[in-house]
Amino acid sequence: MNEAGKLEEDILKKYLSPEKIEKAPESVTDRIMNRIRIEPASGMISVKTQKRSLIPLISCIVTALLIFIVLLLPESSFGELPRPVSDLFKNLNISFPDLNNLHLPSIDIPVLLTSLFVAIFLLGLLDKFLTGLFHKGSK
Amino acid sequence: MYYLYASNSRMDYKGDIYYIERVLNGEIASFSHIVDRHKDHAFNLALKICGNREEAEEVTQDSFLKVYRSLKEFKMKSSFGTWLYRIVYNTSVSYIRSRKRGVLSLEDFPADATDFASISKTAEEAEDEYRSSLVNFALQKLNEDERGIISLFYYEGMNTEEISEITGISRPNIKVKLFRARQKLLEIIGKVEKKKLIYHE
Numbered sequence: 001m002n003e004a005g006k007l008e009e010d011i012l013k014k015y016l017s018p019e020k021i022e023k024a025p026e027s028v029t030d031r032i033m034n035r036i037r038i039e040p041a042s043g044m045i046s047v048k049t050q051k052r053s054l055i056p057l058i059s060c061i062v063t064a065l066l067i068f069i070v071l072l073l074p075e076s077s078f079g080e081l082p083r084p085v086s087d088l089f090k091n092l093n094i095s096f097p098d099l100n101n102l103h104l105p106s107i108d109i110p111v112l113l114t115s116l117f118v119a120i121f122l123l124g125l126l127d128k129f130l131t132g133l134f135h136k137g138s139k
Numbered sequence: 140m141y142y143l144y145a146s147n148s149r150m151d152y153k154g155d156i157y158y159i160e161r162v163l164n165g166e167i168a169s170f171s172h173i174v175d176r177h178k179d180h181a182f183n184l185a186l187k188i189c190g191n192r193e194e195a196e197e198v199t200q201d202s203f204l205k206v207y208r209s210l211k212e213f214k215m216k217s218s219f220g221t222w223l224y225r226i227v228y229n230t231s232v233s234y235i236r237s238r239k240r241g242v243l244s245l246e247d248f249p250a251d252a253t254d255f256a257s258i259s260k261t262a263e264e265a266e267d268e269y270r271s272s273l274v275n276f277a278l279q280k281l282n283e284d285e286r287g288i289i290s291l292f293y294y295e296g297m298n299t300e301e302i303s304e305i306t307g308i309s310r311p312n313i314k315v316k317l318f319r320a321r322q323k324l325l326e327i328i329g330k331v332e333k334k335k336l337i338y339h340e
Contacts, residue, residue: 016274016293016294022182025192029175031200036170
């Protein structure tokens with residue numbers, strides 16, 4: 001930069017320096033926050049959405065665990081479980097094979113499919129319960 | 140100690156991220172810290188582009204609202220300051236383009252700092268008011284891109300690369316616009332100062 005350029009730059013810096021920035025009115029923060037409070041909370045929505053997306057995942061894991069326990073544990077081991085749990089599995093076991101004997105002779109429903117119907121039912125219940133729980137927590 | 144440091148540093152990366160994460164976790168009140176940290180610089184940029192305080196305040200509010208709405212889209216690894224400036228710059232330019240205003244004449248500007256004496260406590264303050272008004276007046280003779288570029292370059296001390304990132308204008312083009320804007324400003328300031336000298340004689 002030549003001498004004339006430096007001089008011009010000095011003149012401009014006299015008028016346009018970082019120390020001369022104009023401050024926002026004090027009330028700006030309050031006004032912005034008031035507008036934000038009446039907005040649908042977008043930040044919150046993302047958190048809620050994240051939480052809600054966990055619900056089906058948790059439900060799937062829990063239901064899959066229940067099914068695998070029923071399928072993998074030998075009959076004799078139910079006796080070692082606490083009474084309410086073993087009662088639940090015994091009851092589930094009773095209801096499973098009956099679907100095969102419906103009046104649909106040409107369709108052979110595998111045992112796993114009946115387990116899936118039960119799983120869907122349980123999943124629905126669990127989903128409702130967890131949704132209620134998370135919804136309550138986010139209020 | 141951390142808070143003291145954070146509040147004193149405009150572009151403090153850790154401080155911004157800290158509050159952004161709190162807002163995203165549902166603590167809406169933490170957004171006021173983000174506003175407090177950046178409002179003066181955001182307002183100044185909007186003011187230099189828009190030319191008056193009322194519009195600048197409206198643009199500042201709108202910009203922060205846009206920031207809040209899209210906060211979850213902000214990439215934590217990038218600079219919050221640059222992102223915010225981009226939003227303020229775009230909001231200001233859109234605002235200016237949506238309204239029409241008559242071209243200001245040199246006659247519209249008061250000839251002397253004494254015109255500002257009634258609103259200022261000291262002669263020094265009156266001189267500052269005069270210069271500030273002269274700059275705002277001169278900036279209005281430039282187009283909105285040039286105003287933004289000048290503000291970011293002189294008030295925010297940014298280089299052409301940073302300005303290019305904010306405005307979306309290529310770096311060589313920034314250099315050209317900056318050069319032209321400087322020349323225009325000097326010309327306007329020169330004319331007003333000359334008018335001031337004639338006024339005193």
